[in-house]
Amino acid sequence: MDTPEILYHYTDAKGLLGILDSKQIWATSYRFMTDAREFEYGFDLISELYPPAQESTLRFLAGADVETPNSSYAELIKAYKWHYESDCLFVAAFSASGDSLGQWRGYAGLHSGYSLGFRSEEMKSINEKTRLVACSYDKQEQLAKIDGLIRAVLPGMKHTFRKDIGQLLTIAVDAAKDIALQSTTLKHPAFIEEREWRFVVGPLEPNDKRICYRDSGRVIIPYVKIDFPTGLPLDHIKVGPGPHQVRNAGSLLQMLKLRGYNEVTVAPSEVPFRPW
Numbered sequence: 001m002d003t004p005e006i007l008y009h010y011t012d013a014k015g016l017l018g019i020l021d022s023k024q025i026w027a028t029s030y031r032f033m034t035d036a037r038e039f040e041y042g043f044d045l046i047s048e049l050y051p052p053a054q055e056s057t058l059r060f061l062a063g064a065d066v067e068t069p070n071s072s073y074a075e076l077i078k079a080y081k082w083h084y085e086s087d088c089l090f091v092a093a094f095s096a097s098g099d100s101l102g103q104w105r106g107y108a109g110l111h112s113g114y115s116l117g118f119r120s121e122e123m124k125s126i127n128e129k130t131r132l133v134a135c136s137y138d139k140q141e142q143l144a145k146i147d148g149l150i151r152a153v154l155p156g157m158k159h160t161f162r163k164d165i166g167q168l169l170t171i172a173v174d175a176a177k178d179i180a181l182q183s184t185t186l187k188h189p190a191f192i193e194e195r196e197w198r199f200v201v202g203p204l205e206p207n208d209k210r211i212c213y214r215d216s217g218r219v220i221i222p223y224v225k226i227d228f229p230t231g232l233p234l235d236h237i238k239v240g241p242g243p244h245q246v247r248n249a250g251s252l253l254q255m256l257k258l259r260g261y262n263e264v265t266v267a268p269s270e271v272p273f274r275p276w
Contacts, residue, residue, distance in 0.1 A: 007094040013112035027090035042183025050074035084180035113240025122233035
């Protein structure tokens, strides 16, 4: 998939000011995304691909001379997802749509929403732990990606089985990491209108000094700060629908000039929505 020239980050006034002041984007722990089962989703696909073959597994455990079914290896990989359930993967969300009603409603606040348009070319090379990726919403495509990861390690797992249990478990843990990373790009089809792209950071160790914490008003959320080597690649900003849209646009434009963002343009949203 070709990367759109501009990717949009929706936020409220507080988020906008934070981004402009710090010249950073914050990536939130994967466990705190709006899709409540997002981390689980990729691992759930394993069971769809490899339904547990209970009879064969029981025969093997009973000592019968039968080949261990692929589903047993797949379930072993799935069992090691707990290694990556801690705060080691972080995500910052963008959209290919810059003026979306659903995004205004969901992420930009009721009265002061902003859609920040970033030049994607300058977002691709930040550091080795930060990747810009497109989300997949197609179920068959998602299944194929997970199946490819499992099939890539099955020969090694079968070769080490009964010979080196330690190596077998290492392969399973590494495969679980690959599936966790792949899962950061897999979203339930219900979210398809978001047309989401992401910065994915990690995996990081739990004691990594880059991990910060903020108060969301409900819970403490881990996050990491993303710096841009050549400066914030901000191209333009759309001001969301609301009762003070024109005033918001005017004060925003004035603030941008005072802070040195002379090339950043401002335009109002064309969505005829009243959030009041």
